[in-house]
Amino acid sequence: MGPAPLPGGKQPRTERGRRTLRKLLDAAALEFGEKGFHEASISAITGRAGMALGSFYTYFDSKDALFRALVSDLSTRVGLEAREALSGSHDALGAERAAFGAFFDFARSHQEIYRIIDEAEFVDPASFRQHYESAAQRIHERLQRGVASGELREDLDEASAWAIMGMNVFLGLKYAIWSGGRETADIAGVAGAILEKGIVKR
Amino acid sequence: MGPAPLPGGKQPRTERGRRTLRKLLDAAALEFGEKGFHEASISAITGRAGMALGSFYTYFDSKDALFRALVSDLSTRVGLEAREALSGSHDALGAERAAFGAFFDFARSHQEIYRIIDEAEFVDPASFRQHYESAAQRIHERLQRGVASGELREDLDEASAWAIMGMNVFLGLKYAIWSGGRETADIAGVAGAILEKGIVKR
Numbered sequence: 001m002g003p004a005p006l007p008g009g010k011q012p013r014t015e016r017g018r019r020t021l022r023k024l025l026d027a028a029a030l031e032f033g034e035k036g037f038h039e040a041s042i043s044a045i046t047g048r049a050g051m052a053l054g055s056f057y058t059y060f061d062s063k064d065a066l067f068r069a070l071v072s073d074l075s076t077r078v079g080l081e082a083r084e085a086l087s088g089s090h091d092a093l094g095a096e097r098a099a100f101g102a103f104f105d106f107a108r109s110h111q112e113i114y115r116i117i118d119e120a121e122f123v124d125p126a127s128f129r130q131h132y133e134s135a136a137q138r139i140h141e142r143l144q145r146g147v148a149s150g151e152l153r154e155d156l157d158e159a160s161a162w163a164i165m166g167m168n169v170f171l172g173l174k175y176a177i178w179s180g181g182r183e184t185a186d187i188a189g190v191a192g193a194i195l196e197k198g199i200v201k202r
Numbered sequence: 203m204g205p206a207p208l209p210g211g212k213q214p215r216t217e218r219g220r221r222t223l224r225k226l227l228d229a230a231a232l233e234f235g236e237k238g239f240h241e242a243s244i245s246a247i248t249g250r251a252g253m254a255l256g257s258f259y260t261y262f263d264s265k266d267a268l269f270r271a272l273v274s275d276l277s278t279r280v281g282l283e284a285r286e287a288l289s290g291s292h293d294a295l296g297a298e299r300a301a302f303g304a305f306f307d308f309a310r311s312h313q314e315i316y317r318i319i320d321e322a323e324f325v326d327p328a329s330f331r332q333h334y335e336s337a338a339q340r341i342h343e344r345l346q347r348g349v350a351s352g353e354l355r356e357d358l359d360e361a362s363a364w365a366i367m368g369m370n371v372f373l374g375l376k377y378a379i380w381s382g383g384r385e386t387a388d389i390a391g392v393a394g395a396i397l398e399k400g401i402v403k404r
Binding site: 118154190 | 238294295298317320321323324331334338345348349352353354355356357358359361362364365366367368369370371372373375376377380384388389392393395396397398399400401402403
């Protein structure tokens with residue numbers, strides 16, 4: 001998967017440039033994820049990416065700019081993972097379950113994503129907010145499609161999307177990051193059952 | 203409400219001491235909430251609390267120790283707010299709604315709580331984790347009571363508690379912190395409807 005277009009960044013024009021940028025973002029994810037923003041260094045990142053320190057500035061003006069681009073990249077990739085998972089046909093509940101599973105697997109295989117997004121609240125608050133606003137927007141659009149098809153409650157609104165996102169984020173934090181023992185399908189089933197029937201015994 | 207017992211801290215023995223400690227924690231919440239951990243200073247905190255800088259060390263050994271105590275204090279107070287809201291009689295769904303309302307109102311009147319808890323992930327990861335583990339534990343215990351009374355689905359487990367907590371945290375972030383336009387009862391109703399009947403149209 002290619003990197004997301006960089007907001008305010010320098011877009012590489014060649015395939016080789018795009019590959020190098022991808023390496024740089026992947027190296028940055030590991031470095032920021034392990035050390036945090038303040039301890040991370042540009043030289044350690046270019047070192048991890050196997051490139052010369054000077055080449056960094058072909059792509060970014062500063063560590064801040066790279067961090068901002070990385071948050072945007074992760075945010076876009078989470079969205080793309082969900083979209084890919086939704087490419088088959090799904091009913092409205094199945095769509096939520098597929099999107100959750102894609103997010104959960106992405107978090108499990110990119111453990112650094114939580115720390116990076118969470119640190120954005122302090123390093124770059126606008127990116128932090130943009131990440132969640134756009135994820136909620138995607139969920140809200142799915143809910144609206146489910147309402148239009150007659151599958152979902154007509155009173156679902158933006159707040160319902162935020163509720164679902166929160167559910168997904170905390171299930172990911174607990175079971176994809178902190179405790180690894182449960183399967184994706186198991187956790188997706190817990191979230192799916194709440195969306196399907198709530199918590200009340202019938 | 204008195205402060206929570208301080209983990210590893212110095213417990214004041216007198217009522218006057220407890221009041222001063224309360225003032226210190228409240229001043230710390232404002233200072234850490236506005237400036238963040240790294241920019242916050244002990245002298246600004248004692249200044250806000252109207253006490254001499256030297257008295258600080260009667261209570262804490264360091265800014266780190268104060269921050270740790272503050273996270274524990276906020277965590278305990280969120281729990282106490284929920285418990286107070288639950289002191290009347292509630293059915294199982296009503297209990298979740300009351301607990302959510304108490305949390306939401308507390309967040310709205312203590313806007314700094316999100317930033318402080320979130321920053322704990324970086325300043326004091328053990329406190330961060332403890333905060334969410336104990337909140338999830340409280341929800342899980344409520345769910346177990348609802349299962350025992352025959353009101354809730356028998357398959358609700360720890361993961362269901364994490365899902366509910368995530369819903370509550372993100373609804374709070376969006377509607378108690380970022381956008382203030384909607385009433386507590388309105389947002390509690392959105393969460394409550396999901397728990398009552400899921401998102402499917404019947």
